[in-house]
Amino acid sequence: MTSQHETRVLLVGDYPPPNGGVATHVEELFRAVRGRGGVCEVLDIGKGQLPAAGVIPAGSVPRFSALLGSYAARGFRIHVHTSGSNPKSWMLAQACAAAGRVSGGALITLHSGLGPAWLLAKRSRRTMAKAVLAQFARVIAVSGEIRDALAQCGVAGVDVVPAFSHEFIKPGPPPEALATLRAGASPLYCAMIAPRPEYGQGILLRAFADVRVKIPAAALALYGPGSDSVREDGVHPFGELHRSQALAVMAACDIFVRPTLADGDSVSVREALALGRRVVATSVGHRPPGVRLVPPGDARALADALIASSAEPAGSPEATGPDGLERILSLYGVTACAASAAS
Known part of the structure; x- marks a missing residue:
C-alpha cells in the first residue's frame, strides 16, 4: 500500500x-x-x-x-x-x-x-x-x-x-440576525435552496405559507445561492453562507427541510440528523432513518409534515450510517x- x-x-x-x-x-x-x-x-x-x-x-x-x-x-x-x-x-x-x-x-x-x-x-x-x-x-x-x-x-x-x-460537522459563528430570529420564532425551520427546479423552492414556500396560517410564530431561515432574493412573510434569507455558518443556522433551527424533487444522498440531511435536528424531506434518493418523508412536489403534504414535526419533541444527535x-x-x-x- x-x-x-x-x-x-x-x-x-x-x-x-x-x-x-x-x-x-x-x-x-x-x-x-x-x-x-x-x-x-x-x-x-x-x-x-x-x-x-x-x-x-x-x-x-x-x-x-x-x-x-x-x-x-x-x-x-x-x-x-x-x-x-x-x-x-x-x-x-x-x-x-x-x-x-x-x-x-x-x-x-x-x-x-x-x-x-x-x-x-x-x-x-x-x-x-x-x-x-x-x-x-x-x-x-x-x-x-x-x-x-x-x-x-x-x-x-x-x-x-x-x-x-462527521469529521467536519463543526458549526461556526452564526450569521448576523440569527440570534434575534431564533428568539422570536416558534418553531424555526431552515432549508438550503439553489436556483434550480430540483431544489423545490416554490413548493417549500407554498407549504410554509400554509404553515404560517396555523402557526403564525413560525419562521423559515433560508440559505444558499439566490436565497437572498426571496421576499415572503416569515421567511428570513441569509444568502450564500460559508459552510460553518450554514451549520450554525442548521444547529439553531428546530426542523430542517429538504423539499427536493431529486437527490443522490443529501449531505445536508445527514448533517441535520447528526446535529440532532428533526428533518422533513421528500422521498427521493437515499434518506437515512429518522427522517419524516413526504411525496416530492406535494406542497400540502409538506405543510402537514412541517406542522406535525413542530409538535414532536426535540431530537438528539443521530447516527447516520457509515x-x-x-x-x-x-x-x-x-x-x-x-x-x-x-x-
Whole structure:
C-alpha cells in the first residue's frame, strides 16, 4: 500500500464557493488527505474558480486539459466528482479516465439524483456510460439508486459510499440576525435552496405559507445561492453562507427541510440528523432513518409534515450510517492518524 507521505491525489470537481453538494465533499476530502500527511490538490471546475492554496481554477478547456495531463504525468491519482446527469459530465469523466491511465487508474464518484433518469432514458446513454466507466479503476455512487441505474447500464462492482463525514460537522459563528430570529420564532425551520427546479423552492414556500396560517410564530431561515432574493412573510434569507455558518443556522433551527424533487444522498440531511435536528424531506434518493418523508412536489403534504414535526419533541444527535470519508481515504492509500484536517 502507498504510504501516507507518498500519496498524491488530484481531486477534479466543484470547490467552494458556492458551498454544498459536490463542492462540500471535495473540500472535505482535500482537507482530510492533507491533514493526514498526503499531497492533495484540487482542479476546480465549479462556478467560483477562485485560486487558493492547493486549489487551481480549471479555466478554459485547453487549460483544463493541459493541467489534467500534467498532474497525471507527475503521478497524481485522479478522482473526479461529477453529476452523471448530462453530456458535459460524461465528457469530463472520459477526459479523467484517459488521464488516469497514466497514473495508475482514476476514480470517479457520481453524485446526482438526476443521473439515473437521464441515463435510463436512452439506450445510447447506457452504452456510453458502460464504455466510459469501464476505463476507471474504481466507480463510486453516493446512493443505491445511482448504483442500481449503473447496473442497468451493465456496470458492475460499483461501491456505494455516502459523500458525508462527521469529521467536519463543526458549526461556526452564526450569521448576523440569527440570534434575534431564533428568539422570536416558534418553531424555526431552515432549508438550503439553489436556483434550480430540483431544489423545490416554490413548493417549500407554498407549504410554509400554509404553515404560517396555523402557526403564525413560525419562521423559515433560508440559505444558499439566490436565497437572498426571496421576499415572503416569515421567511428570513441569509444568502450564500460559508459552510460553518450554514451549520450554525442548521444547529439553531428546530426542523430542517429538504423539499427536493431529486437527490443522490443529501449531505445536508445527514448533517441535520447528526446535529440532532428533526428533518422533513421528500422521498427521493437515499434518506437515512429518522427522517419524516413526504411525496416530492406535494406542497400540502409538506405543510402537514412541517406542522406535525413542530409538535414532536426535540431530537438528539443521530447516527447516520457509515462514514464515507475513511472508505475513500483507504482507496487513496491514506490511513487514519492522530493528525486530521479538523484538528
